[in-house]
Amino acid sequence: MNENTIIADLERRLATAGEALHEKAQIEAALRQSEELRRIAIARLRESEAGNRLLIERGAQAVWEADANGVVVADSPSWRAYTGQTIEEWLGYGWLDAIHPDDRTYAKRQWQAAIAVQGFVDAEFRLRAPNGGWRWTNVRATPVLKGEGQVEKWVGLNFDIEARKRAEVVLRENEERQAFLLKLSDTLRPLGSAAQARTEACRLLGEQLSSSRAYYVEYEPTLGYGIVADDYLVPGLSSLAGRYPFDMFRSTYERISDGRTWVIRDIAADRELPEQERAFYAAQGVLAWIDVPLAKDGVLEAALCVVQTEPRDWTALDIVLVEETAERMWTAIQRARAETILQESEKRFAQFAASSSDGLWIREAATLAMEYVNPAIEAIYGVSTDAIVGDVQRWAGLIVPEDRPGALACLERARQGEAVVHEFRIQRPSDGTFRWIRSTDFPLHDAQGRIQRIGGIAHDQTEAKLATEHTAVLLAELQHRVRNIMAQISAITAHTGEQAKSVSDYASLMAGRLLALARVQALLTRAANAGASITSIVQDELSAQARHRGQYVLDGPDVILPPKAAEVLTLAVHELTTNALKYGALSASSGRVTVRWTTFERRGSSWLSLDWTEEGAPERVPPGPSAPRRSGFGTELIEGRIPYELKGRGELTIKPGGAHCHLEFPLLNKNSILETGAPQRATVFGGSLDMTGEADLSGLRVLVIEDDYYLATDAARGLRGAGAEVLGPSSTGEDVRAELTQQRPDAAVIDINLGDGPSFALAETLKDQGIPFVFITGYNQEIIPAKFNDIERLEKPVQLRQIVDAxxxxxxRTG
Incomplete structure (x- = not known):
């Protein structure tokens, strides 16, 4: 080391000693003057070395010297006091023994390197403390050179840096802890389930602390057990996950119930733990732990446990880290649970909203913009959900102009905090129809009680409104039905009166025919619009009239007849049975009636064929040649009504042995006036009437449009009696249009209901062609459109003279 280096080193030392600064300045000035002064300065510096050492020792824990080779040859009381070494242990290289074994090689290498290059030493390592343990020291040493630049000796100082090192450790550990907690928070934040939060927290904590296990325990005290879940463990260990009875860890539960963390460093040294639980834990390899209780609303629900399979001296930082992890994990668990509850609630609401036939909606209160609508809104309003979400004008534009202000006013009332129920009409874009909407609007408050949104329920009550209006129609149908039945009874009465031989005969015939009507009505009302069994119809009639069961044979499939066919066939079978009882096979005990029927296909439709055959009837006395030929009620029914109303064929012949009847007709689904299902077709009441004195209709063609056989033929009879030519009668719209293509009538009589409910299509056709007409109907005036207000309406039951007059x-032709 040259002289300049020595001077620089001494200058550094002088800088640390405040009392020597003035002297240093004088020396520097002298050095600038001459080399001689420089030698003087060096000498004076050496002379003042002892004084400088005293100054330095005030901040150092040990001051020592070594010879030029780095060997300690002089005693250092401060070193021995600092390390506890004896003088013998200190001298030579014995000082190395006072250094921590892990640092010894490093310290020796630093010392030897400095000696080799005559350089400075500035190193940190651990030294033995007098009372045991180790303390961090900072050693600084420098060579002292002779004037010729040779090393005279080494001077060294030891500064105690234990406090700084501990502070650095704490700082580093805090930084590591904060980094871990940041990583933990980042990991837990996106997790959507409590189980995932528990699993990840246990894993990260176990890895951070290098613990044997880390797991979450959930307590169920009312059920008497605890559940170990999310068991992080190092390889080679078996999982402890599972359910455990409370008796196995009851004192543990009680120990942490006060909310304080429980730390066990060595289970064998803890005498407070019951022997039973100590044995249980030891058997599981749980020898040291940190248990942090997790409570909600003051109730212990769970714990986060970090476990070691051998005793462990947990540090304060370990405990803090576990507690902070538990806090963050518990927050994440509560958040995940709340989110799960919210998601389940939203899922239930979505299921409810998707299944609801009513429309559900939510608006933003400030702007009234639609934020949410359920799928039912599409069906109710006839628009897509996208078309109604957003600006309130989208919704308001669907409301009819007359109702729009009121609907918007109700929304405003809901925005002010009032629940409102109101009705309005919309025009549905999907089909152009008008619908009645019943809306319930109500405010939705936030946690502070402010109205942030408006909710509502939209119900399409069009059908309810129509049902209310339809009640009046049903009442009209009831009147219509009663009038029709009365009209038929009136027609039967008239025909019976024409054929009865006496009052008693009249009464008997009427009673039988009315009973037949009652029977078919009973059959048809068992189920609305369901028809009746042909077997029941035939057997009920024959069993009521035959003398014994052997008098009749029934053979055929049990066919369900449509209502109209059941009505007509019941009356026909009644007439055949009545005739057989008076004159035919049933009038003789040995006589027999055989009824066979079958079904077949014709022109794409199912038909019924029925044969009535009598055997053993008494011989009849043939009428004289002068006797008038009369068509009986039964004959007219079979050969006239069945072809007309059922579009079939009927033939009745009287042969030796009794009557033979053959019927065949399609099984068309036509309604009967006696059924109780859909509203009945209108009918006209009437009968035979002497038209003497009435208007003369000679030369006129009159079209009769009526679906009931009796009423149609009675009307035709009355018109013919007045001299008119009758076109038809026609029972269907198809027949009417076919008639109109053949010839043009001068007038028409039309029934509004031809079996399928009220219809005005034919009336419009007649009006368009300039053919005058009159309605014959059981409906009230209210059901007739206004454009037909000038058309005369004859209300059933109607007298035939009324038809002629109209x-x-x-x-x-009123004369």
């Missing part, structure tokens, strides 16, 4: 007015 037609005469149409063609100005």
């Amino acid at each position: 037609v005469a007015k149409l063609v100005d």
Whole structure:
């Protein structure tokens, strides 16, 4: 080391000693003057070395010297006091023994390197403390050179840096802890389930502390057990996950119930733990732990446990880290649970909203913009959900102009905190129809009680409104039905009166025919619009009239007849049975009636074929040649009504042995006036009437449109009696249009209901063609459209003279 280096070193030392600064300045000035002064300065510096050492020793724990080779040859009381070494242990290289074994090689290498290059030493390592243990020291040493630049000796100092090192450790550990907690928070934040939060927290904590296990325990005190879950463990250990009875860890539960962390460093040294639990834990390899209780609303629910399979001296930082991890994990668990509850609630609401036939909606209160609608809104309003979400004008534009201000006013009332129920009409874009909407609007408050949104329920009550209006229609149908039945009874009464031989005969015939009507009505009302069994119809009639069961044979499949067919066939079978009882096979004990029927296909439709055959009937006395030929009620029914109303064929012949009847007709689904299902077709009441004195309709063609056989034929009879030519009668719209293509009538009589409910299509056709007409109906005036207000309506039951008079007015034949 040259002289300049020595001077620089001495200058550094003088800088640390405040009392020597003035002297240093004088020496520097002298050095600038001459070399001689420089030698003087060096001498004076050496002379003042003892004084400088005293100054330095005030901050150092040990001051020592070594010879030029780095060997300690002089005693250092401060070193011995600092390390506890004796003088013998200190001298030579014995000082190395006072250095921590892990640092000894490093210290020796630093010392030898400095000696080799005559350089400075500035190293840190651990030294033995007098009372045991180790303390961090900072050793600084420098060579002292002779004037010729040779090393005279080494001077060294030891500064105690234990406090700084501990502070650095704490700082480093805090930095590591904060980095870990940041990593933990980042890991837990996106997790959506409590189980995931527990698993990840246990894993990260176990890895951070290098613990044997880390797991989450959930307590169920009312059920008497605890559940170990999310068991992080090092390789080679078996999982402790599972359910454990409370008796195995009851004192543990009680120990942490006060909310304080429980730390066990060595289970064998803890005498407070019951022997039973100590044995249980030892058997599981749980010898040291940190248990942090997790409570909600003051109730212990769970614990985070870090476990070691051997005793462990947990540090304060370990405990703090576990507690802070537990806090963050518990927060994440509570958040995940809340989110799960919210998601389940939202899922339930979504299921409810998706299944609801009513429309559900939510608006933003400030702007009234639609934020949410359920799928039912599409069906109710006839628009896509996208078309109604957003600006309130989108929704308001669907409301009819007359109702729009009121609907918006109700929204405003809801925005002010009032629940409102109101109705309005919309026009549905999907089909152009008008619908009645019943809306319930109500405010939705936030946690502070402020109205942030408006909710609502939209119900399409069009059908309810129509049902209310339809009640009046049903009442009209009831009146119509009663009038129709009365009209049929009136027609039967008239026909029976024409054929009865006496009052008693009249009464008997009427009673039988009314009973037949009652039977078919009973059959048809068992189920609405369901028809009746042909077997029941035939057997009920024959069993009521035959003398014994052997008098009749039934053979055929049990076919369910449509209502109209059941009505007509019941009356036909009644007439055949009544005739057989008076004159035919049932009038003789040996007589027999055989009824066979079957079904077949014709022109794409199912038909019924029925044969009534009598055997053993008494011989009849043939009528004289002068006797008038009369068509009986039964004959007219079989050969006239069945072809007309059922579009089939009927034939009745009287042969030796009794009557033979053959019927066949399609099984068309036509309604009967006696059924109780859909509203019944209108019918016209009437009968035979002497038209003497009535208007003369000669030369006029009158079209009769009526679906009931009796009423149609009675009307035709009355018109013919007045001299008119009758076109038809026609029972269907198809028949009417076919008739109109053949010839043009001068007038028409039309029934509003031809079996499928009220219809005005034919009336419009007649009006378009300029053909005058009159309505014959059981409906009230209210059901007739306004454009037909000038058309005369004859209300059933109607007298035939009324029909004639109405037609005469149409063609100005009133005389």
